[in-house]
Amino acid sequence: MSAYGELETRFRRLTALREAAGLLHWDMSTMMPAGGAAARSEQLAALDIACHGILADPAMGDLLATAEEEGADLDPWQRANLREMRRDWVHQTALGPDLVEALSKARHRCEMTWRTARPANDFAAVLPAFRELLALVREAAQAKAVALGCSPYDALLDEFEPGGTAARIDRIFDDLAAFLPGFLSRALERQATMPTPMVPPGPFPVARQEALARRLMERIGFDFDHGRLDVSLHPFCGGVPDDVRITTRYDEGDFTKALMGVLHETGHALYERGLPERWRWQPVGQACGMAVHESQSLLIEMQACRSAPFITFLAPLARAAFEGDGPAWDADNLCRLYNRVEPGLIRVDADEVTYPAHVIVRYRLEKRMIASDLDPADLPAAWNESMEALLGLRPPDDRDGCLQDIHWYDGAWGYFPTYTLGAMAAAQLFAAAVAENPDIPAALGCGDFSALVAWLRRNVHAWGAFYDSTDALLEQATGRALDPAAFRAHLERRYLA
Amino acid sequence: MSAYGELETRFRRLTALREAAGLLHWDMSTMMPAGGAAARSEQLAALDIACHGILADPAMGDLLATAEEEGADLDPWQRANLREMRRDWVHQTALGPDLVEALSKARHRCEMTWRTARPANDFAAVLPAFRELLALVREAAQAKAVALGCSPYDALLDEFEPGGTAARIDRIFDDLAAFLPGFLSRALERQATMPTPMVPPGPFPVARQEALARRLMERIGFDFDHGRLDVSLHPFCGGVPDDVRITTRYDEGDFTKALMGVLHETGHALYERGLPERWRWQPVGQACGMAVHESQSLLIEMQACRSAPFITFLAPLARAAFEGDGPAWDADNLCRLYNRVEPGLIRVDADEVTYPAHVIVRYRLEKRMIASDLDPADLPAAWNESMEALLGLRPPDDRDGCLQDIHWYDGAWGYFPTYTLGAMAAAQLFAAAVAENPDIPAALGCGDFSALVAWLRRNVHAWGAFYDSTDALLEQATGRALDPAAFRAHLERRYLA
Numbered sequence: 002m003s004a005y006g007e008l009e010t011r012f013r014r015l016t017a018l019r020e021a022a023g024l025l026h027w028d029m030s031t032m033m034p035a036g037g038a039a040a041r042s043e044q045l046a047a048l049d050i051a052c053h054g055i056l057a058d059p060a061m062g063d064l065l066a067t068a069e070e071e072g073a074d075l076d077p078w079q080r081a082n083l084r085e086m087r088r089d090w091v092h093q094t095a096l097g098p099d100l101v102e103a104l105s106k107a108r109h110r111c112e113m114t115w116r117t118a119r120p121a122n123d124f125a126a127v128l129p130a131f132r133e134l135l136a137l138v139r140e141a142a143q144a145k146a147v148a149l150g151c152s153p154y155d156a157l158l159d160e161f162e163p164g165g166t167a168a169r170i171d172r173i174f175d176d177l178a179a180f181l182p183g184f185l186s187r188a189l190e191r192q193a194t195m196p197t198p199m200v201p202p203g204p205f206p207v208a209r210q211e212a213l214a215r216r217l218m219e220r221i222g223f224d225f226d227h228g229r230l231d232v233s234l235h236p237f238c239g240g241v242p243d244d245v246r247i248t249t250r251y252d253e254g255d256f257t258k259a260l261m262g263v264l265h266e267t268g269h270a271l272y273e274r275g276l277p278e279r280w281r282w283q284p285v286g287q288a289c290g291m292a293v294h295e296s297q298s299l300l301i302e303m304q305a306c307r308s309a310p311f312i313t314f315l316a317p318l319a320r321a322a323f324e325g326d327g328p329a330w331d332a333d334n335l336c337r338l339y340n341r342v343e344p345g346l347i348r349v350d351a352d353e354v355t356y357p358a359h360v361i362v363r364y365r366l367e368k369r370m371i372a373s374d375l376d377p378a379d380l381p382a383a384w385n386e387s388m389e390a391l392l393g394l395r396p397p398d399d400r401d402g403c404l405q406d407i408h409w410y411d412g413a414w415g416y417f418p419t420y421t422l423g424a425m426a427a428a429q430l431f432a433a434a435v436a437e438n439p440d441i442p443a444a445l446g447c448g449d450f451s452a453l454v455a456w457l458r459r460n461v462h463a464w465g466a467f468y469d470s471t472d473a474l475l476e477q478a479t480g481r482a483l484d485p486a487a488f489r490a491h492l493e494r495r496y497l498a
Numbered sequence: 499m500s501a502y503g504e505l506e507t508r509f510r511r512l513t514a515l516r517e518a519a520g521l522l523h524w525d526m527s528t529m530m531p532a533g534g535a536a537a538r539s540e541q542l543a544a545l546d547i548a549c550h551g552i553l554a555d556p557a558m559g560d561l562l563a564t565a566e567e568e569g570a571d572l573d574p575w576q577r578a579n580l581r582e583m584r585r586d587w588v589h590q591t592a593l594g595p596d597l598v599e600a601l602s603k604a605r606h607r608c609e610m611t612w613r614t615a616r617p618a619n620d621f622a623a624v625l626p627a628f629r630e631l632l633a634l635v636r637e638a639a640q641a642k643a644v645a646l647g648c649s650p651y652d653a654l655l656d657e658f659e660p661g662g663t664a665a666r667i668d669r670i671f672d673d674l675a676a677f678l679p680g681f682l683s684r685a686l687e688r689q690a691t692m693p694t695p696m697v698p699p700g701p702f703p704v705a706r707q708e709a710l711a712r713r714l715m716e717r718i719g720f721d722f723d724h725g726r727l728d729v730s731l732h733p734f735c736g737g738v739p740d741d742v743r744i745t746t747r748y749d750e751g752d753f754t755k756a757l758m759g760v761l762h763e764t765g766h767a768l769y770e771r772g773l774p775e776r777w778r779w780q781p782v783g784q785a786c787g788m789a790v791h792e793s794q795s796l797l798i799e800m801q802a803c804r805s806a807p808f809i810t811f812l813a814p815l816a817r818a819a820f821e822g823d824g825p826a827w828d829a830d831n832l833c834r835l836y837n838r839v840e841p842g843l844i845r846v847d848a849d850e851v852t853y854p855a856h857v858i859v860r861y862r863l864e865k866r867m868i869a870s871d872l873d874p875a876d877l878p879a880a881w882n883e884s885m886e887a888l889l890g891l892r893p894p895d896d897r898d899g900c901l902q903d904i905h906w907y908d909g910a911w912g913y914f915p916t917y918t919l920g921a922m923a924a925a926q927l928f929a930a931a932v933a934e935n936p937d938i939p940a941a942l943g944c945g946d947f948s949a950l951v952a953w954l955r956r957n958v959h960a961w962g963a964f965y966d967s968t969d970a971l972l973e974q975a976t977g978r979a980l981d982p983a984a985f986r987a988h989l990e991r992r993y994l995a
Contacts (some may be wrong), residue, residue: 013540013544017540017543018545020537020541021541022518024521024522024525025521034723034724034726034741036721036723037724037740039740040738040741040778041741043510044518044521045518047510047514051511051515051548226531226533241541243534244530244534244537244538281537
């Protein structure tokens with residue numbers, strides 16, 4: 002067998018083991034009784050060790066080098082697959098086993114402390130574990146920077162956004178930070194001239210919310226022979242491409258969040274289902290990165306499902322599902338409700354106009370912490386100042402400030418920018434799809450997603466990780482690299498027109 | 499680190515990976531959409547390979563030999579653990595990695611085909627996959643027979659019933675096959691002198707059946723912080739000791755089967771929960787074997803929950819749960835119903851008098867198939883003849899004949915005899931518990947299982963796999979090795995007294 006063929010065999014096993022871990026994570030969030038937690042950590046750690054063992058096998062480096070020499074005999078997909086194999090290998094083997102173990106334990110310790118420190122609004126309680134974790138993350142970033150030949154922050158970013166650089170994101174986010182405050186004022190002014198949206202009165206029984214969500218998921222193209230919808234505290238899209246499992250949480254007093262949350266996760270699910278079947282078990286058959294993944298959920302949620310045509314389709318279905326009555330159920334009211342702009346303290350509750358500010362705050366702070374320009378003890382003050390500068394709001398406490406997100410406390414550094422890169426990519430992809438097929442918005446008004454999803458399948462999903470960056474994928478799909486102009490145009494059309 | 503200490507580290511990882519596989523199996527039977535099957539097969543195969551890799555590591559043989567030389571420094575539990583490690587190692591390394599992978603995939607393929615072939619009553623549809631699987635099972639049996647120094651059938655049996663032999667089982671089953679027909683006639687004669695039990699009229703909504711089942715599970719000692727109850731086609735007890743997952747299937751026309759099935763699985767679950775915490779991740783901390791496992795479910799179901807005292811406790815609860823009315827709900831009627839003897843075609847529906855006949859049919863047939871004395875294509879005819887000879891009933895089709903059980907189609911050969919060995923051990927253990935604490939039957943009449951469960955915890959559960967055979971465990975718990983006399987005495991007391 003060729004070195005490349007041997008690599009395919011090994012990576013197939015690796016993918017299968019990672020999927021097993023993914024399913025155990027899904028189970029942990031949806032099915033597992035509390036008493037199963039300690040054993041689950043042990044099971045997941047054993048899977049991590051098994052996965053690491055496949056990549057850390059001393060033969061792996063030679064196999065990669067030999068396969069790269071064979072490169073001329075490989076077709077473009079195989080070459081892209083080999084590129085992704087090396088990327089994975091570099092990330093996983095850049096750290097020595099001691100650092101891997103220390104990081105894993107520090108993450109667990111910090112996350113566990115955070116789980117009680119956040120509700121207790123007690124940053125000081127998590128600070129020692131946070132400081133220890135950050136020191137190890139910096140050490141890992143340093144090691145990966147050497148292996149990848151880039152800066153430490155870019156090395157962290159690369160895991161979530163292949164090929165992404167802080168230099169590029171700085172330019173995009175600086176422009177956005179300059180554009181957004183003025184835009185926000187204008188959007189709020191225009192909003193003030195319109196009727197205040199009414200909130201449909203509940204209660205909304207869970208069973209009815211779920212039935213409506215399932216009906217819409219099927220409309221969009223979710224196949225329940227290959228997936229599930231369940232409940233978890235923090236909604237997510239898990240499972241595997243043949244068996245995509247999305248979750249939501251229901252509030253019987255307000256159906257709107259769970260419904261739009263399900264449509265968001267359905268976007269993630271469509272991407273997973275649409276990945277190239279031929280490369281199902283190989284690195285090149287996986288998603289291109291987290292920015293592209295988020296672009297797929299935000300395209301379905303923000304671009305398609307919060308659009309006026311779709312809400313016009315949705316309104317009578319929602320009214321019927323909940324036996325609603327009165328003007329709160331009118332499409333124009335629901336449209337104003339689903340597109341209301343309101344600066345707030347919490348990222349996950351933010352509208353799409355203010356959301357980037359939440360991301361920029363986190364991105365700038367995490368870069369400073371990785372560069373040792375900001376001591377963890379000074380994070381709360383720096384957070385509050387940034388929020389005031391960018392959103393005009395000062396958090397009254399750390400619970401709704403720098404303690405609100407799990408990411409840093411769980412060791413996910415370099416992840417936050419992908420949310421806003423994804424929002425921009427979503428606008429750019431949707432605009433390109435509509436340019437190619439101008440009937441798409443009208444079809445959404447009939448609840449018909451087929452043309453839109455077919456375009457996404459062809460131009461995004463089916464490419465997996467064939468392209469080595471979000472830019473390269475977007476260039477292929479839309480004719481140009483990531484360009485914030487489409488996002489700004491979208492915001493202007495939706496919030497100022 | 500000592501060789502023994504190193505082995506504990508490695509077996510801890512192995513146990514954790516096996517638990518991951520166990521949870522994926524549970525998910526497959528309860529949660530997975532049909533479209534996830536092929537990927538699940540791949541994930542489970544990768545886990546099998548990872549587990550096999552831990553045991554097949556060339557260092558493992560030396561570690562075991564060195565640890566065995568260190569034996570004098572080990573305490574009795576460590577020595578028992580080492581014995582179980584070697585047993586596991588011999589079983590797993592007897593097979594080459596290619597055979598392990600081929601078996602895993604063939605099992606999955608055959609089981610998936612069986613899942614549709616059984617309802618379609620189409621033995622021919624499953625025959626190719628069945629034949630392929632049997633050939634691989636025979637190859638594995640042959641390889642293990644060499645490694646263990648026993649016959650191929652005993653080598654398969656050893657995996658489920660450590661130290662068990664067909665020679666011993668033949669003697670027990672031949673005696674039983676001689677005893678049962680006469681006993682059955684007498685039991686049926688006596689039954690004919692009593693009122694025919696009335697079946698409580700339904701329907702019995704699933705939600706109410708489940709609520710009653712959960713209430714009784716908690717009574718017996720099932721802890722829902724450490725377990726779940728779900729629905730599957732084929733009821734089983736899965737999960738892990740900290741998170742035991744039992745399943746059932748509900749029939750809205752008859753609550754009695756699901757209820758007693760849940761109590762049966764609860765017996766399995768209690769065993770898992772009661773295994774020694776100190777040895778949670780080690781081979782010696784696992785169940786002693788499948789006969790002992792089945793003894794725990796049958797002790798709870800047959801010995802405790804079908805006893806007159808418990809049914810006296812159950813009857814008013816069931817009546818209230820289903821708002822039942824009339825004499826069908828009287829305890830003496832339910833007692834006759836739950837202890838009715840009636841030869842039938844289906845093993846899982848069989849009463850405890852005729853159940854052994856079902857097992858003996860399977861045991862004798864599987865021995866012949868492993869010995870190549872019976873071609874798979876001839877199984878349906880051989881099955882029907884055996885059933886006629888032993889129970890006087892000829893199945894009208896294969897759905898209710900040789901397709902009825904999952905075991906062979908899932909690769910579990912050498913498993914069936916453990917059901918009847920378990921039934922005998924259950925009778926022996928229950929008699930010993932009552933001899934030590936004569937108040938147990940009266941306590942069951944109040945729904946109080948605490949004394950019985952405490953006795954089981956102390957004398958069975960807490961020992962894990964410390965003893966090397968069912969006989970040794972029974973000797974410790976009851977003062978003698980497995981002795982069918984207790985089972986016969988139980989049958990005589992219940993069905994002839």
